[in-house]
Amino acid sequence: MRIKRTVIILAACCMMYSCATQTESNPFFTEFQTEYGVPPFDKIKLEHYEPAFLKGIEEENRNIEAIIESTEAPTFENTIVALDNSSPILDRVSAVFFNMADAETTDSLTELSIKLAPVLSEHSDNIVLNQELFKRINAVYQQKDDLNLTREQQRLLEKVYKDFVRAGANLPADKQARLREINKELSTLGITYSNNVLNENNAFQLFVDKEEDLAGLPEWFRQSAAEEAKAAGQEGKWLFTLHSASRLPFLQYSENRPLREKMYKAYINRGNNNDQNDNKKVITQIVALRLEKANLLGFDCYSNFVLDNTMAKNTATVMPFLNNLWSYALPKAKAEAAELQKLMDREGKGEKLAAWDWWYYTDKLRNEKYNLNEEEIKPYFKLENVREGAFAAANKLYGITLTKLQDIPVYHPDVEVFEVKSADGKQLGIFYVDYFPRPGKSGGAWMSNYREQQGDVRPIICNVASFTKPVGDTPSLLTIDEVETLFHEFGHALHGLLTQCVYKSTSGTNVLRDFVELPSQINEHWATEPEVLKMYAKHYQTGEVIPDSLINKILAQKTFNQGFMTTELLAAAILDMNLHNLTEVNNLDVVAYEKEAMNKLGLIPEIAPRYCTTNFTHIIGGYAAGYYGYLWANVLDNDAFEAFKEHGIFDKTTADLFRQNVLEKGDSEDPMVLYKNFRGAEPQLEPLLKNRGMN
Structure with a gap:
């Protein structure tokens, strides 16, 4: 469970794709011409990404040049706010691209990500190490106590100033040059590492061809494994993978101890198999480069560099x-x-x-x-009902409503889209959900933005996960852990949807890293409250509300x-x-x-x-x-x-x-x-x- 941000400085940690061909009508070049301003996934093509990134870099460079060349004295508006608004095209393309790279990646996306990572890293460094730009930021910062700024404006000013200092703006030229090299190396190493883990996840396939080796596995899980095997061209067998929706039920139910061991060891040894996906050397290089970076910036270790910008501090x-x-x-x-x-x-x-x-x-x-x-309670946790339960709890807490939208372009048939409104009918944002595993999707679950909230501009948020898939006539029935994960990620979404900030960089989930999990984790608490369970936990076949006897059992085993x-x-x-x-x-x-x-x-x-x-x-x-x-x-x-x-x-x-x-x-x-x-x-x-x- 994690939260992702569409921040260019972090672009190198994500995966990508494209080809260098530029088309005449690249949808990223202008604001999206769609209802609600959502990404036009039906029009976005693979070849649009790279030209959009390159044009976005050009646009931001022009806007930063305009800030620097301004004949006016540096002010909060003409420097800090102008910088916050300097990258419309990059904001659009990175928001879509980075989520696609984790939710629906391809070899081509990965190939392009490796190609563009150093380009984006260099672009980021060109901004934060631009001495003329930093002079203007510093000039505003030195006046901060005399500018009569709101608290949010003070936070944005402090954030921008500190980001530049932490990125090396105060370093001498030789150390800045080395920092640029480190950032470029880290950008591609991060992609390699993540891609190796994804490859290992997808490469492991446990085929079972003897029914006796399925002992202990519930019928729904057997059916799911049979469908997976058939899709993999091995009809008549059963296929189990390292995706959570397959691995965890296998470890939980399988009576075959040697196969449990095989599954478990394959999972914990990902990236450690001395093959083409081995991560030992990669992570060693990453740790070494991070330490060198921290030292350049005046910290004894990388953790103190990171923690300097958190609640914990060190x-x-x-x-x-x-x-x-x-x-x-x-x-x-x-x-x-x-x-x-x-x-x-x-x-x-x-x-x-x-x-x-x-x-x-x-x-x-x-x-x-x-x-x-767990087989006794899963029938009460139909995915759609659980989702509606999370929505209903948010309605009772905050008065918001979520209404499913039709005919909104999506990047995969599994994706659904909702309009979010406040109690007075005002739109709060648009919310996408993408809940099922597939080979191109990274493991785990996360929230990210397709558009950040900023003043009157409302956010576009998505939740991505890999929950138990429907099997035959049986709908997706979630485990307790999956139920809590759905509520968790929706908690992140609420943080993104309900935000009411003036500036993009201070809105929503753009908070300190050790604070960002508060809204998500508190939302999990409602998932198993008896009052809430009775709102959504209904047997998928009979419609019966979950009985008190089962609720009491769930509560009794909470610890x-x-x-x-x-x-x-x-x-x-x-x-x-x-x-x-x-x-x-x-x-x-x-x-x-x-x-x-x-x-x-x-x-x-x-x-x-x-x-x-x-x-x-x-x-x-x-x-x-x-x-x-x-x-x-x-x-x-x-x-x-x-x-x-x-x-x-x-x-x-x-x-x-x-x-x-x-x-x-x-x-x-x-x-x-x-x-x-x-x-x-x-x-x-x-x-x-x-x-x-x-x-």
Whole structure:
């Protein structure tokens, strides 16, 4: 689960495509001539991308030249606002292109991404290292206390100034030249790394040709695997892949232990197979270049460079935070492992719990302790109903409505589009959803923008995920985890849709990295509230509302397996921090380093970090030295939801406070100020520990 931004400076972390041919009617050259201003996916062709990027670069260069050559004294409007509005074409093409590169990529897109990454990196550096432009920005910044700026204007000015300084604007020429080289190298290495992981995901195919090897698998899952095999030209067999909607049910239900092991090891070893998709050398180069970049900019390590622009501020704050949580999570995980081992011992096979057994025996133990089998509740979680439940909860909280639109151009038949309106009928934005896995789609789930909110210009937002697909006559039936993921990503969407800012760069989800997960994670809380479940959880065949007996079982096991969930997440966050806390990278063996780091933590062998060093795409796509942010924001969201529990989960006053102080504000104010304006105090750790069963 992650959030993506269409920011040119980060373009190099994304994948792309195109051919150099320019057409006469490139849809990116002007504002989209469509209803609601949505991207004209029916007219956008592969050959449009590269010319649009190049023309966008030319346009922004002209606009920046106009800022520099202005004979007027530098002001907030003629310098800061003009810069914020300097790239209309690049904004349009990058917004579409970057999401397509992850949601519907092709070999051609990847090829072009590698070609354009250094071009975009150079363009970005040409802006932030432009001394004449920085002189004007600095001139405005030095007057900031005398300009009578609004708080949002102050934030934008501070943000622009700091971005330039952090990009090397104050460095001498020789160091700027080296920084340019580093940025170019990182741009292509990031694409290579992410593409290697995608290739590994798609390359693994577990074909089963004996029905006895399907023991334990539910009928719907067998049917889905049969359809996948048929589509792959292997009719009569069953195909299982590394996509979450296939991998996780297989690990959860399959009685075939050797096949579970094969599936699990293929997943954790992505990028670590000494083949053409190997990422060991790639990530080592990335870590080394990031360290060199941090050193050039005056920081001892890359994590302190990144964290200087977050709520946490530095690694001296983050590491104690993570280690404190670890002291609660690991003992709970060890206790869970012991319980699972006892269950295995009762089977009398003499087997010792291994990592690939965890999901399987956890499911058995859940059934035994709570009489809850996920197959019992999935029929109540039809995808369309869950989505409508998320919409209905938002309606009760914020008065908004989402209405499905027809005849809107989309990039794939799975995509659906909704118009979002406020209680008074005013349009808030357009919302796209794309929920099913396919070979060209990256794993996981995310939110991104096709258009940022800015003044009266309303946003166009999308959610992308890889949920369980429909099978035959059976619709898409979600797991509890998928239900919470849908609510999570819709929480990001609400942050993007409800924003009410003046400037593009301060609107919506353009907030500090360790604050951005608050709106998404708090929205998950409504997913399993009894009142909300009764609004949307209806049996897909009978229409029966989920009974209280099942709701009680769901609630009773909320803290079940949370030791595992927290420990694997923490292990990944600490691994991320360790890699970027390094002050020396000579002869780094990333696999050995990861093993040593996890051993020092005392991580038990039955649990691996949620992501390993060679397949940790989050730390390539914007969460480097930032994966801790999920847990940091988890403190915020659990504390914030206490306010709703105190006054009622749909209490209008509380909802209005959250909307007005968090969802609408973007980055127009310091995030802790915003939080305290909502909650009245700084967040406490206790609600998180309680909700994860670790208090």
